[in-house]
Amino acid sequence: MSSNKPIGYPPLHQRLYSVWYRHLRVYTENLFSNAFPPFFEPLIFLAGVGLGLGRYIDPIDGRPYVQFLAIGLLITSSMWTAFFECTFGTFIRMEFQKVYDGMLAAPITANNLIVGEMLWAASKGLFFSFAVLCMLTLVSLIWPTAMPMLPMPNALFAPLLGFFNALMFAAMALLITSFVKTINHFNFFMTGIISPMFFFSGVVFPVSNLPETIRPVAEILPLTHSVRIMRCICDGHYDSFLLWDMLYIVVFTLIVGILAIKRLKKRLIL
Amino acid sequence: MQPPVIQVRNISKTFGTLRAVDDLSFEVPQKSCFGFLGPNGAGKTTMMKMLYARVLRDDHPASGINVFGYDPTHQELSIKYLSGVVPQEDNLDEELNVIQNLLLFARFYNMPARQACNRVEELLAFLQLTDKRTARIRELSGGMKRRLVIARALLNQPRLLILDEPTTGLDPQVRHIIWDKLRQLKKQGTTLLLSTHYMEEASALCDTILILHHGQKVLLGSPAQLLDERIERFVLELTERRPQTAAPIEPIPNGVRIDSTGPTLRWYADDTEPLKTITEKLAGESYSLRPSNLEDVFLRTTGRTLNEFQ
16 A cells, blocks of 8 residues: 655644535535525515515515515525524534544544534525525516515625624524534524524514514524624615624624534533 | 554543543554453443543543654644544444545545545455445445445554444454454554454454453453463353252362352363363263353453443
8 A cells, every 4th residue: 555645634724624525515415405495495485475475564664575575585594504504413413423423533623623514504504595596586587576676786795694694603503502412402492592583683574663672682683683784785775883783793603603612522522 | 662652641531420441551562453352331432532532531640641642632633644543333424425435534634636536446445345336325234334434444544543343243254354454454554453342353353452341451461461361271161050960069179260150150270170070070961161261351350240331
């Protein structure tokens, strides 16, 4: 056997890339079934809620309801995928498939593995936002009366925001995963955190419609900030308030992400 | 004299109130095969995982681990880069086929694509899996999966191969193939560290055996040494004893040790003569007189009763 191997383990970016690539490789192996949901779920939602229910709702902030909802869905799709990936996905890889046992025998650290996991979830968020954007545009082209075209080119910003939104939710999901002992416990967080977030973060109706007393609660929810940024970009209306939203996302991602890494590492390295 | 590949000094590991590894010290010389032997829960896996930082040792100033001159607490990447690990449970990517599994893992070593392809083909041939190169993981038998995990551990041409129960649950044919491959690797200069509870495996492969019990070192030596020093050379076993034969076995001849802790009676002696005098009294019983083996050493040192992990 030859022995012309390079000296030394791979550098940090290579190690993160190999974790990311592992997930990409496994995900794309079943690309058709895996890519089906992001392309078709928003259509079902828009058809059911936007078109059906939307006919009874007045335009919001000058937009037809179906478009108001569509802008929100650009962001929520990245939240759902990142949250699922880093709760159920991570838990299954860790506890059932024992994938991490194999990976941690390779020259990567537990930190590399967890950060790679977040970057992968963020990339999936980018892809999901992009998929929703594609479908919405396609529907607008085919049937402009039912689904008015999203403001272009502003809406093209969605995948990038989807990336950072997904990164934030990946951090949160991993922190939750670090606490969860059996897979059924995730249901609690799904119903307790993600579902309410979907309804009270300005996706389905504006936060300003919430009662005065509840509005501060919406400000605490991470999704509120991503959705507000997306709406502002679509409106081409850049307020200094956006800085607060961006600051929130950065600080939340950093603090929760670091906590998640610390706690999850303790679970991987005994 | 080359320095040892692994040096372990006064290592302990505590999980809550359980002391999984208790003040263990040993050295593994280069190009040798070192085996951990012990019942389930003896601390074999924990000890192995501490070598590549999958488990962190208890912090103590007197303790230390050195693998290729690196300390796993601070330099795990160097150790992992030079070592291959075969974990106790197969953990292949079920979604991918045989060759994809290996190529994907080669990425972790930053191996150039062409080199990775060559290496993968080389390993498939070595482990007799070439016919299965495009098979899905779920189509593989237990023995094939195990060989694939070994192939994966060998991707980066490791100088140290760590195997946690490499042949547990496999049929004799596969076991012997794996043993042959491991011997070949050793001949090529790979240091092997394995855990097993098959005495046969330990005596077939290992130059040195460490018998662990409750996380503690019980015995350390070569298989021949352990047989020589730790057990009489012959054993007479009486598996089914009829009530009336219980008495006539007295008195026990000189130089014979009797073990009657279990339902099976065993007499040990360095010579067959005194044991033969016992067999004369056992006419009609089902007994066997055989040379003692490592299993006898093992059971003598770790006891015949089950602990809470077994």
